[in-house]
Amino acid sequence: MTGKELLEGMSFVKDEIVQESEERPSRKRQYIRLLSMAACLCVVIAGAFAWEYFSRPQQLESAGSVASGMDGAENLQQYESAGNTASEIDREANLQQESAVEPPEDMMNYPFEAAYIRISADRTELEEPEMMPNQSVRLIRSARELDEYLQQNKALAHSENSETGEALPVSFERYGEAFFSEKDLLLITPEQESNISGYEIQSLHPDSSDGWVIEGTVFTQDDGAADEAQWQILLEIPKDLITPDDKIVLNFQNG
């Protein structure tokens, strides 16, 4: 049999087969195809969003302290616990991601609470106050670490909270296991001068390298204080925001 005979034989296939092939593809068929394509498109878009959403915490983590320094998952968890919707979380996360490129200054700052402690030598029963190294920062991540620190720096036990007047170590009692389950503590010993009347921390943010910057203002007075006072600042920061290996720079401006 030749191809030509086969082609001629095709002329005699059943009418209904010819009719079927002559008809235009039905609208239903076209709709099914369009719906299939639309469904595929939706899956692709959803996949892209999902990928972006789930990969963001890793991006933030990998960006480290340069971008945000805060663990992305924890960040999201905080928003979720505050009752924010997914889209709000997404939007906020987007803002944070954008901040990695060119962040507005206020977007880079992290929440903290500060307590300012003035350690007066007059109130110590020690012959000489144990002076802590100036311009130093110590990260405390547990109640046990804090106890050890207080043992090493007994002068703190004879100081008071400059705002509340609360005697220490009463002020330290709140820094128990419950506190350290949610937060860490930064113990800052700023530069000591006799004419310093106080400090105020303005911001905590990552610097351009792998470290952190604590910005603050130092207030001075004309006359030096009579006692050999020493200042220490307690900074309550989000848990695991800063690691022991991170470099921290203090930047105080005169107020």
Added chain:
Amino acid sequence: MEDAEIVGLYWRRDEAAIAATASMYGNRLQCLSKRILDSDEDAKECVNDTYLHTWNRIPTERPSFFYAFLAKICRYVSLGKLDWNQAAKRNADVVSLTAELEACIPDNRMQQYLQARELGELLSVFLQQLPEDSRLIFMRRYWHMDSVEEIAARYGFSQSKVKTQLHRTRTKLHHFLESEGIAV
């Protein structure tokens, strides 16, 4: 006018049936024939032959799918015309002589027709076994003689899909015909 009404005119031997057929399906038949013959004049001649054949066959036949009925006639006539044209190009004298001798062979054309009909029935069985997409693509290519591009555009498939489907269907047809004892 509905197909049934046109067929009714043929049954009543009303010559208006030809005009109605030409009005309804003349252009489509012309396109089908021209696709085979690549000539407006030859296509027009074949379409007129189609009307004549239809006039002769209705009655006694009453087609359920009128356009398919017309198209099949038109296609067969056009292929016959193509065969004649190609032979004529080879050598007019030889073709003429061959035609004269073929006239001496009893029912030669009828035998070919019967063979083609039998093959058509086999092909119908084969095509009905195929998935719808494969069947439509195969019919558009080898019955309507559409190009691959046209088929792809008609059904919204990619050209590669059309080519793949055609290849697979040809392979299946080869096995089918072999299983039916037809050497190809």
